[in-house]
Amino acid sequence: MGLSLGSANGLIDDQLEKLAQLCDRYQPAMVSDHLSFSGNAHDRFADLLPLPYTNAMLDHFAAQVDRVQQRLGRRMLIENPSCYLAYAHNDMDETAFLARLVKRTGCGLLLDINNIVVTTGNLGGTAQDYLAAIDPDWVGEIHLAGHATEIHDSGPLYIDDHGSPVGDIAWDLYRDFIAAHGPKPTLIEWDTEVPDYATLMAEADKAQSILVENSHAFA
Numbered sequence: 001m002g003l004s005l006g007s008a009n010g011l012i013d014d015q016l017e018k019l020a021q022l023c024d025r026y027q028p029a030m031v032s033d034h035l036s037f038s039g040n041a042h043d044r045f046a047d048l049l050p051l052p053y054t055n056a057m058l059d060h061f062a063a064q065v066d067r068v069q070q071r072l073g074r075r076m077l078i079e080n081p082s083c084y085l086a087y088a089h090n091d092m093d094e095t096a097f098l099a100r101l102v103k104r105t106g107c108g109l110l111l112d113i114n115n116i117v118v119t120t121g122n123l124g125g126t127a128q129d130y131l132a133a134i135d136p137d138w139v140g141e142i143h144l145a146g147h148a149t150e151i152h153d154s155g156p157l158y159i160d161d162h163g164s165p166v167g168d169i170a171w172d173l174y175r176d177f178i179a180a181h182g183p184k185p186t187l188i189e190w191d192t193e194v195p196d197y198a199t200l201m202a203e204a205d206k207a208q209s210i211l212v213e214n215s216h217a218f219a
């Protein structure tokens with residue numbers, strides 16, 4: 001969804017009502033949105049813009065998640081974004097923000113493993129440490145995707161473009177996570193430079209085989 005939960009003016013009532021109607025009609029298994037904002041009261045963008053991870057933003061974002069969950073009468077999942085900058089006035093890191101958000105609102109997480117690779121590659125830290133800070137019981141769905149890499153004088157810049165196969169690092173992290181915590185619903189995201197159907201399905205089949213390999217241990 002694109003409710004822009006982190007916008008300072010909060011989510012727009014009309015959009016929430018339309019989402020409620022959509023959920024009533026199709027009864028989706030899961031509803032999710034991003035830990036981000038996409039504009040203000042007057043302008044909305046397609047971009048998922050980064051939030052400051054402050055106590056004030058946590059109060060604000062949790063209130064928006066509460067509004068959505070109360071209106072829909074269901075738990076929603078919040079997806080970790082790809083980040084290209086961090087705010088100097090952050091009070092906590094992203095995993096701490098997510099943990100406190102889950103505890104306050106009862107929401108779940110949509111864990112985008114490629115986004116973790118992109119964010120930690122751009123901002124520092126390791127994807128392994130990030131994943132170790134996530135309680136697997138919070139995770140309702142996993143996303144996998146490819147990303148682009150630009151080489152600059154200052155170092156590599158990782159861009160979450162969903163335009164290539166899932167990278168080896170993301171596959172390894174995914175395999176380890178599923179082996180340790182059991183199967184989770186998984187989506188391959190590939191929405192630019194979309195390949196032929198067989199190539200796309202091979203990616204889905206690869207994820208499916210990892211899920212099946214590990215299903216017996218958690219049955």
Ligand SMILES: [Fe+2]
Nearest residue numbers: 079112143189
């Ligand atoms: Fe995603």
